[in-house]
Amino acid sequence: MTNPNGRFGIHGGQYIPETLMNAVIELEKAYDHYKNDPEFNRELGELFNEYAGRPSRLYFAEKMTNDLGGAKIYLKREDLNHTGAHKINNVLGQALLAKKMGKTRLIAETGAGQHGVATATAAALMGMECVVFMGEEDTIRQALNVYRMRLLGAQVIPVKTGTATLKDAVSEAMREWTSRISDTHYCLGSVMGPHPFPTIVRDFQAVISREIKEQIRQKEGRLPDAVIACVGGGSNAIGSFYHFINDRDVRLIGCEAAGRGVETFETAATIATGRLGIFHGMKSYFCQDEYGQIAPVYSISAGLDYPGVGPEHAHLHDIGRAEYVPITDEEAVCAFEYLAKTEGIIPAIESAHAVAHAMKLAPTMDKDKIIVITISGRGDKDCAAIARYRGEDIHE
Amino acid sequence: MSNIRKAFENGKAFIPFITCGDPDLETTAAVVRSAAENGADLIELGIPFSDPTAEGPVIQGANLRALSRGVTTDRVFALVKELRRDVSVPMVFMTYANVVFSYGAERFISTCRAIGIDGLILPDLPFEEKDEFLPICRKYGVDLVSLIAPTSENRIAMIAKEADGFIYVVSSLGVTGMRSEIKTDLASIVKVIRENTDTPCAIGFGISTPEQAKKMADISDGAIVGSAIIKLIEKHGKNAPAFVGEYVRSMKNAIKKL
Numbered sequence: 001m002t003n004p005n006g007r008f009g010i011h012g013g014q015y016i017p018e019t020l021m022n023a024v025i026e027l028e029k030a031y032d033h034y035k036n037d038p039e040f041n042r043e044l045g046e047l048f049n050e051y052a053g054r055p056s057r058l059y060f061a062e063k064m065t066n067d068l069g070g071a072k073i074y075l076k077r078e079d080l081n082h083t084g085a086h087k088i089n090n091v092l093g094q095a096l097l098a099k100k101m102g103k104t105r106l107i108a109e110t111g112a113g114q115h116g117v118a119t120a121t122a123a124a125l126m127g128m129e130c131v132v133f134m135g136e137e138d139t140i141r142q143a144l145n146v147y148r149m150r151l152l153g154a155q156v157i158p159v160k161t162g163t164a165t166l167k168d169a170v171s172e173a174m175r176e177w178t179s180r181i182s183d184t185h186y187c188l189g190s191v192m193g194p195h196p197f198p199t200i201v202r203d204f205q206a207v208i209s210r211e212i213k214e215q216i217r218q219k220e221g222r223l224p225d226a227v228i229a230c231v232g233g234g235s236n237a238i239g240s241f242y243h244f245i246n247d248r249d250v251r252l253i254g255c256e257a258a259g260r261g262v263e264t265f266e267t268a269a270t271i272a273t274g275r276l277g278i279f280h281g282m283k284s285y286f287c288q289d290e291y292g293q294i295a296p297v298y299s300i301s302a303g304l305d306y307p308g309v310g311p312e313h314a315h316l317h318d319i320g321r322a323e324y325v326p327i328t329d330e331e332a333v334c335a336f337e338y339l340a341k342t343e344g345i346i347p348a349i350e351s352a353h354a355v356a357h358a359m360k361l362a363p364t365m366d367k368d369k370i371i372v373i374t375i376s377g378r379g380d381k382d383c384a385a386i387a388r389y390r391g392e393d394i395h396e
Numbered sequence: 397m398s399n400i401r402k403a404f405e406n407g408k409a410f411i412p413f414i415t416c417g418d419p420d421l422e423t424t425a426a427v428v429r430s431a432a433e434n435g436a437d438l439i440e441l442g443i444p445f446s447d448p449t450a451e452g453p454v455i456q457g458a459n460l461r462a463l464s465r466g467v468t469t470d471r472v473f474a475l476v477k478e479l480r481r482d483v484s485v486p487m488v489f490m491t492y493a494n495v496v497f498s499y500g501a502e503r504f505i506s507t508c509r510a511i512g513i514d515g516l517i518l519p520d521l522p523f524e525e526k527d528e529f530l531p532i533c534r535k536y537g538v539d540l541v542s543l544i545a546p547t548s549e550n551r552i553a554m555i556a557k558e559a560d561g562f563i564y565v566v567s568s569l570g571v572t573g574m575r576s577e578i579k580t581d582l583a584s585i586v587k588v589i590r591e592n593t594d595t596p597c598a599i600g601f602g603i604s605t606p607e608q609a610k611k612m613a614d615i616s617d618g619a620i621v622g623s624a625i626i627k628l629i630e631k632h633g634k635n636a637p638a639f640v641g642e643y644v645r646s647m648k649n650a651i652k653k654l
Contacts, residue, residue: 005524015493015520017450018555019545019566161456162447171449178450179570181547278493278520278528279447291469292498293446 006195009318011311014194016281019178027185028196030101035203040100047092048207051125052082054089056208058215058372064342071225071365073358076212076374078236079347085377086205086236087118091187093204095122098185105129105184109173111138111166111232112303112350113145114377115189120154122187130154133172135165138302145381163296166232166306170280190233191310194281198310205239212372213243220370226251226361229374230353231324232268232304234313236376241322251323253361254313255353257299258326268297269326270309271317279307284314300329300389303350303377331356333389336379348377349386398539399486399514400561403438404596408651409618410435410609411598412625412644413490415442415458417467419633421475427629430641432485435648437618438562440517443472443491450519452573454623457630469499473507480512488515488541488561496529505532515539515561523555533560544589544597545569546580556592563589563597565616573623575602583615606650613651621647 006012014024034040048054057077065073078086095106106123108130110116116132123130132149136158139146149156162168170193177186191198191205209227216224227244229237231254244250256269267273270285277286279294287295287307299305316322332349335356340346347355351374358373365371379386387394403409412431416424428439444462448455476487489508496504496518508516516538521528526540533540539561544552546569556563565585567578582599589597599612600620609619628643629636 014522014524016522017519017545017566018522018543018551019547019569021522021524021545021551022547022549161453162460167447171447174449175452175571181569276497278497280449281520286494288494288498290498292494292496293463294494 006199008312008315011282011284011314012195012198013283014281015278015283016194017178020181023177023181024194024196026101031097031196031200034097034100040096044093044096047096048089052088052092053080054207055211056080058212058219060219061343064339067342068359068362070362070367071369071371072367073362074216074224074370074372075345076208076240076372078208079351079375079378083118083121084380085114085118085348086208086239087115087189088121089207089239090189090201090204090235091115091118091122094185094187094200095126095128098187099126099128101185103183103185106187107131107133107173107176107184108187108189109133109166109169110189111169111305112301112381113138113142113149114303116154116156117145117148117152119187120149120152123154124152131176132156133159133169133176135163135169136160137164138166141302141385142381166302167294174280190235191238191312192233192280192282192308198282198312201235202238202242202312205235206242208236208239208374209241209243212240216370216372223247223250224370224372225365226253226371228253228255228354228358228371230255230304230350230376231309231313232257232306232350233308234310236374238310238312240374245321252316252321253357254322254324255327255357256324257301257304257353258328259298259300261328262326266298268299268305268307270307271324272326274307282311284311285309300332300385301349301353303348304353325357327353327356333386335359336382336386345375346379347375348379349382351376352379398537398561400438400488400539401596403486404562404617406437408613408654409437409598410644410648410651411438411440411618411620412436413440413442413620413622415444415455415462415626416472416475417444417462417465418458418626418629419461420465421467421471423629423634423636425475425479426637427640428479429483430637431644432483434641434645436485436644438486438488440488440490440620441472441476443469443489443495445492445495448492450571452571452623454626455572458626469495473511476513477511486514487512488517489513490517493518493520493528501529501532505529505536505538508538509536513538515541517541517564519543523551544585552585552588553592556589556595559593559595561595563595564620565597565599567599567601567603567612572601574604578602578608582612586616606646609647610650610654614654619647619651
């Protein structure tokens with residue numbers, strides 16, 4: 001799907017300072033070499049299976065299916081991976097690549113803290129130095145993850161600029177990378193940023209749809225009718241979609257964070273409310289004002305609280321291959337509670353956005369239809385925030 | 397010849413950077429006039445952006461202060477139009493790709509031409525992406541300035557050969573901001589540039605003292621200073637024009653006789 005110049009249709013590209021150009025060119029060359037290297041793939045496969053716990057389960061949610069009374073629902077359990085989210089797939093790939101490139105230090109941005117924890121984990125495992133940039137607002141919302149990163153040996157730098165959330169953490173990580181390139185790899189956490197990141201991250205996350213395809217064929221003898229995943233930057237969604245893109249009968253549905261609603265300013269639903277722009281190294285859709293100033297977005301989910309979307313999603317939207325729907329905080333919280341009570345699975349509040357859409361869609365589909373929902377992460381980290389949302393004063 | 401070339405005809409060029417609208421547009425106008433009267437050869441006007449990823453804390457702060465006061469691209473255009481009644485020194489805009497793209501590239505660049513802006517510096521538009529705006533810039537005679545960094549190495553010749561206006565040589569790794577020492581071997585970079593083009597080159601990032609400016613101008617065609625000026629404006633507010641004027645004079649004096 002990627003053009004040689006890193007474009008997905010009109011999206012993507014490399015809109016970055018000249019200082020970083022040789023670094024991304026070097027990264028692209030290294031990746032092009034190692035992605036076909038049997039030894040690299042053997043090592044990565046071993047890390048996936050032995051360390052991260054892959055393949056993740058494709059679980060038939062029978063109670064949820066019966067309760068909703070429509071399509072059969074399967075859950076792709078990325079929440080059962082080591083560190084509790086899909087983020088580890090990408091991080092193990094990039095950390096191994098960085099190590100092969102002779103880098104000794106990883107830097108990363110994080111929103112909810114899941115990508116930061118995953119990067120700190122990989123750095124600990126591979127004996128690399130690690131610095132994580134996290135919006136100060138998010139260090140307060142996700143204090144436990146800050147402690148986990150420190151426990152894993154990473155340095156966490158609270159970012160105070162701008163809205164002090166994920167977009168500012170990305171900006172600060174990019175600034176840090178321009179100041180120290182030779183020994184440092186920027187381990188970007190989503191399918192965004194300048195080429196080749198959207199392609200590299202997608203390839204490492206594509207293990208999700210590769211496994212779904214095998215597992216659903218085994219269980220049902222056919223492909224699903226719909227695959228649903230939440231979209232912030234969009235890494236778990238593109239991972240869930242990728243191997244189905246050419247299977248035209250499989251609906252691909254990305255769920256964006258609508259926050260308090262797409263008709264309000266307190267939203268992070270980029271495809272629903274954004275327009276074409278250039279930011280953080282890529283051309284894509286962004287929430288912005290009429291002069292191109294990036295909007296201060298909002299979602300209850302720190303992991304979806306980003307004003308842009310990965311360029312491949314923007315392209316899949318343009319060509320109509322994938323659908324993107326907004327899900328509000330309230331809908332996501334209801335889905336969070338519903339999955340806990342119905343299946344005994346507490347999803348990340350990010351993933352609950354995908355569950356919420358499945359709850360709307362499944363009853364409209366026949367019982368012989370199949371939906372796969374990617375549960376991108378587990379929800380332990382969100383319990384205190386959801387309790388507070390419901391008016392209970394719980395602190396970690 | 398573009399106006400930018402003229403900026404390099406009066407000895408080594410001194411190029412101050414000013415964020416428009418910090419602390420307000422009236423002060424910006426007075427600071428620009430003061431810089432022009434005190435020897436600035438070319439003035440970089442920053443159009444504020446919400447997320448200036450190439451800037452250090454000082455210029456980030458100026459961007460956010462300006463935006464919080466309601467500065468917009470249209471208001472900056474109006475400011476330049478007003479300044480052009482009496483200010484003849486070449487002026488360029490420094491902003492980010494999305495500010496131009498979102499306004500509509502043709503609408504933005506044709507307005508630059510109409511109000512007397514001579515060039516455009518976009519730190520997030522590298523050589524590989526310059527076709528986004530270059531054809532329109534050439535159509536309207538607005539120079540799209542190329543940047544060369546300490547990490548450019550094998551890319552220097554390629555960038556220099558196609559450069560318009562002047563070349564902005566980034567002195568150091570990292571973002572804008574004052575530095576006590578600049579360690580990059582800039583003379584070697586400038587040598588490669590000169591082997592490939594007669595477009596002038598000026599060095600920026602990290603320069604704040606007359607001694608540093610002299611050193612940088614000595615090996616290139618000029619020195620660019622941003623953060624040190626923004627700090628003066630931050631400190632003196634509405635009284636900043638006189639202080640910036642005095643500073644510009646001291647910097648120009650340090651480099652003009654080279």
